[in-house]
Structures are given as C-alpha cells and as structure tokens.
Amino acid sequence: MSLPVSPADPAATAPPAQVADVIVVGAGPGGSATAAWLAKAGLDVVLLEKATFPRDKICGDGLTPRAVRELISLGVDTDVTAGWQRNRGLRILGSGHHLQLDWPDVAAFPPYGMVRRREDLDEVLARHAQACGATLLERHNVTGPILDDTGRAVGVNVKLMDERGRATGEKAAFRAPVIVAADGVSSRMAIAMGREKREDRPMGVAVRAYFECRRATDDFMESWLELWTTDDHGNRILMPGYGWIFGAGEGLANVGLGILDTSEAFGKTDYKDVMKRWVAQMPAEYGISAESMRGEIRGAALPMAFNRQPAYDRGLLLVGDSGGMVNPFNGEGIDYALQSGRVAADVIAQALARETPAERERVLRSYTTILKDSLGGYFMIGSQFAKLIGHPEVMRLATKYGLPRTTLMKFMLKLMANLPEERGGRFDDRLIHLMTRIVPKA
Ligand SMILES: Cc1cc2nc3c(=O)[nH]c(=O)nc-3n(C[C@H](O)[C@H](O)[C@H](O)COP(=O)(O)OP(=O)(O)OC[C@H]3O[C@@H](n4cnc5c(N)ncnc54)[C@H](O)[C@@H]3O)c2cc1C
Numbered sequence: 001m002s003l004p005v006s007p008a009d010p011a012a013t014a015p016p017a018q019v020a021d022v023i024v025v026g027a028g029p030g031g032s033a034t035a036a037w038l039a040k041a042g043l044d045v046v047l048l049e050k051a052t053f054p055r056d057k058i059c060g061d062g063l064t065p066r067a068v069r070e071l072i073s074l075g076v077d078t079d080v081t082a083g084w085q086r087n088r089g090l091r092i093l094g095s096g097h098h099l100q101l102d103w104p105d106v107a108a109f110p111p112y113g114m115v116r117r118r119e120d121l122d123e124v125l126a127r128h129a130q131a132c133g134a135t136l137l138e139r140h141n142v143t144g145p146i147l148d149d150t151g152r153a154v155g156v157n158v159k160l161m162d163e164r165g166r167a168t169g170e171k172a173a174f175r176a177p178v179i180v181a182a183d184g185v186s187s188r189m190a191i192a193m194g195r196e197k198r199e200d201r202p203m204g205v206a207v208r209a210y211f212e213c214r215r216a217t218d219d220f221m222e223s224w225l226e227l228w229t230t231d232d233h234g235n236r237i238l239m240p241g242y243g244w245i246f247g248a249g250e251g252l253a254n255v256g257l258g259i260l261d262t263s264e265a266f267g268k269t270d271y272k273d274v275m276k277r278w279v280a281q282m283p284a285e286y287g288i289s290a291e292s293m294r295g296e297i298r299g300a301a302l303p304m305a306f307n308r309q310p311a312y313d314r315g316l317l318l319v320g321d322s323g324g325m326v327n328p329f330n331g332e333g334i335d336y337a338l339q340s341g342r343v344a345a346d347v348i349a350q351a352l353a354r355e356t357p358a359e360r361e362r363v364l365r366s367y368t369t370i371l372k373d374s375l376g377g378y379f380m381i382g383s384q385f386a387k388l389i390g391h392p393e394v395m396r397l398a399t400k401y402g403l404p405r406t407t408l409m410k411f412m413l414k415l416m417a418n419l420p421e422e423r424g425g426r427f428d429d430r431l432i433h434l435m436t437r438i439v440p441k442a
Pocket residue numbers: 025026027028029030031048049050051057058059060061062063067140141142143182183184185188206207208256298299300301302319320321322326331332333334335337
C-alpha cells in the first residue's frame with residue numbers, strides 16, 4: 001500500500017494523515033468482509049481495529065446457511081478440516097414438544113449451518129481480508145471522523161493502543177474519499193455523524209457463556225422457546241425470545257438467550273439470572289450446569305431492523321451492527337454484516353470508478369436503496385413479529401399450537417432464518433417474497 005503524506009487537515013490536531021482509497025473502521029465480520037471485497041476489487045483499503053486478534057466477541061457463534069453462503073462467496077475455506085463445526089438444521093423445544101428440522105432444501109443456500117467461536121471466526125476473517133490485500137492495522141482505536149468544511153467525512157482520527165487495550169498516547173490520522181463504519185452496535189462513527197438509534201425499531205439483549213459438556217458437537221443447533229421470568233407480583237411471564245445451545249467444538253457449547261425489548265418485562269429483568277435458572281433445569285445428560293461453565297455469563301445488545309439510518313450519507317457507509325442490521329426474527333447479525341459488507345464494497349468500487357464527484361455521490365447513495373430493497377420489507381415483517389410476541393399470551397399460544405404443526409414450522413424456519421429459494425421456488429418461497437415486497441420498507 002502507498003501511504004503518501006497529505007496536507008494536514010486544519011480541523012484535526014492529529015499528525016499528517018495517511019491516505020487510502022477506503023478506510024474501514026472495525027474488523028468484525030462486517031468490516032473484514034467489506035475490506036476483503038474492496039481489496040479483491042483492486043482498491044487500496046485500510047482496515048482499522050482497536051483490539052488485537054485473537055479477541056473475544058459476545059455472541060452465540062451460530063452461522064445459518066445464509067451466513068455460510070456469504071463466507072463461501074468471500075472465498076473462505078469452510079471445510080470441516082479448517083476447524084468449522086457443521087450442522088444440518090434446528091432442533092426446537094417448547095410446550096412439551098420437540099421438533100428437529102433440516103435447513104431448507106433450496107438451491108440458493110448451502111444445506112448446512114456452522115458454529116465457530118468468534119475468537120476464531122473474527123481472526124479468520126481479518127486474516128482473510130489481509131490475504132486479499134487489505135492493510136489491517138490492529139490496536140488502532142478510531143476516535144472520530146475528520147470532516148471537511150461541508151460536514152463530509154474525509155478521514156478518521158486514531159489513538160494507538162497497547163496489547164492490554166490501554167492508550168499509548170500516540171495518535172494517527174487516515175484520509176480517504178469513502179469511509180465505512182463497521183464498528184459494531186455502539187458505532188462511535190455513526191453517532192459522530194448524527195445517526196442516532198431509532199426508537200421505533202426493536203432492540204434485543206442477549207447473554208451467553210461457554211460450557212464444557214457433551215453438547216460440544218451436535219448435528220443440530222438447539223433452540224428453547226420457553227424462557228420464564230416473574231413480574232413484580234410473582235406471576236410467571238413467558239419472555240419474548242429464545243435460548244440456544246450451539247455445539248462449538250473443542251469440548252465447548254455456546255449457551256445463551258436473547259430477549260426482545262417488546263415486552264413489559266424488558267429492562268426489569270435480570271437476564272443472567274434467567275439464564276442461570278434455565279441452565280439449572282436442563283436435562284442432566286446435557287452436562288450443562290453451573291459447574292461446567294467456563295468463564296462468565298456476558299451480555300450485549302442486538303440492534304435490529306436498520307435502527308440507524310441512512311445507511312449512506314456524507315461520505316460514510318454503515319455496515320452490520322453499526323447500521324442496526326440484526327434480524328428481528330432470530331437475532332442473527334453475522335450474515336447481515338457479511339452481506340452489507342459485500343454490497344457496500346461493490347457500491348464503493350463502482351462509485352470510485354466514476355469520473356465526477358456528483359456521479360460518485362449518486363452511486364454511493366444507491367447503497368441505502370439496495371439494502372432497503374433487499375432487506376427492508378423483511379425487517380419490517382420481523383419488527384411486527386417482534387411486537388406480536390412481546391405479548392406473553394401470543395407467545396404462549398404460538399408455542400403451544402405452532403410447534404406440533406411440522407409444515408407450519410418448516411415455513412417458519414424458512415421465514416425466520418430468511419432462507420427462501422431466490423428464483424422460482426415453491427409456494428412457501430414465493431409467499432415469503434410476496435410478503436416482503438408488499439409491506440413498507442423498514
Ligand atoms: C449474546 C449475543 C449472541 C449473538 N448470537 C449470534 C449468533 O449466534 N449468530 C449471529 O449471526 N449473530 C449473533 N449475534 C449478533 C452478532 O454478534 C452481531 O450482529 C455481529 O457481530 C455484527 O458484526 P459487525 O461486524 O457489524 O460488528 P462487531 O462484530 O461488533 O465488530 C465490530 C468491530 O469493530 C471494532 N471497533 C469498535 N469500535 C472501534 C473503534 N472505535 N475503532 C476501531 N475498531 C472498533 C470492535 O473491536 C469489533 O472488532 C449475537 C449477539 C449477541 C450480543
């Protein structure tokens with residue numbers, strides 16, 4: 001990479017800036033995918049990450065076929081010999097029922113999902129971006145955008161960190177005509193550019209821990225639909241959300257639960273306590289108990305249904321959690337981070353190939369439209385679903401009467417994991433596409 005020194009920005013106190021075609025902030029799945037695709041397109045891309053790999057990220061580590069497809073397109077080796085735990089479907093437990101469903105049999109998606117600890121996954125993806133030609137700079141904590149006098153982001157300021165995550169006191173600056181914020185749910189970049197969270201979108205909270213147990217390998221990802229808490233009067237309340245047990249290999253299972261903010265119990269509930277009580281009632285043969293827990297229960301937020309908008313404005317594109325792209329149906333965000341990274345990279349490559357600033361801007365603006373066209377209707381239906389199951393009675397009836405109906409549950413799996421056939425397909429595939437087309441876009 002060439003890093004010519006540019007004249008210092010008058011507004012910035014940082015040293016002279018290094019220059020690239022694109023700066024990507026954050027090397028989670030979204031940022032690494034964006035950087036890899038940009039490098040493949042021949043662009044000079046700098047990927048700035050505040051942490052040092054390997055680093056943990058609080059997550060369920062689950063990859064549905066939608067995420068696997070993105071990894072395959074990106075050129076990541078997903079063979080089992082490369083350390084991936086594959087699975088063939090979802091096991092669902094609730095209201096005394098037990099159902100095992102294979103992932104949908106469609107041409108558009110591979111027939112398997114995977115689990116990989118984020119400690120590994122994120123490093124694999126960051127190294128992949130490097131191998132594709134991106135310049136990965138770890139321990140580079142972005143403190144904010146550098147703006148030109150029109151308010152457009154033209155670079156970023158950085159403070160350097162040491163291996164323990166403490167600031168070294170050194171500073172740096174980077175400039176590029178396009179910046180990508182892939183800095184996760186708290187997105188300092190998006191906030192600095194005025195893109196606050198929308199309150200009309202669902203939000204989730206999820207907690208998880210690792211357990212050394214017999215469920216470390218499993219052909220199915222397991223999902224428990226009944227999570228209970230108690231209200232102020234001691235009444236039991238069914239929470240809108242689900243618990244999961246994902247075999248992560250190497251003797252460990254990732255066990256956790258995610259809950260939506262659409263019920264009254266949200267915010268008043270101790271989720272770690274709900275998790276402890278859930279774990280305590282698991283069958284002994286799972287080997288999952290307080291004694292087999294490794295590390296702590298840790299939690300984080302799930303920003304859903306494009307809760308920061310617009311996805312592009314004034315030189316800054318939002319990718320993944322920074323743009324609130326978690327699926328409200330099931331809490332998955334890795335696949336949408338990978339997908340938005342792919343779309344962002346394509347739009348940027350096209351924009352930078354245009355001759356005039358006005359043409360470039362028009363192409364960059366299309367990022368928002370492309371994302372809304374492909375996911376806006378789906379996220380809107382997901383948001384309505386989240387509102388509906390926020391009523392404990394609806395959740396109870398859905399579990400009681402839905403689970404025994406295998407055909408309905410197959411449809412729900414296709415809908416909730418967003419795995420319809422993309423061209424042609426059966427009646428249920430076409431129904432999902434029709435539904436997502438006719439509703440307003442999120
Ligand atoms: C408990 C829990 C369980 C979940 N389970 C699943 C699951 O099983 N499957 C699934 O698909 N999704 C799951 N999700 C959602 C998923 O974790 C996120 O949607 C996904 O990580 C989004 O990827 P991202 O690249 O956008 O952001 P992140 O993965 O958050 O990556 C952001 C990166 O930016 C870096 N960064 C942040 N600020 C700065 C800065 N100022 N300067 C430089 N770098 C910075 C961070 O260090 C990080 O590396 C879960 C979430 C939670 C909380």
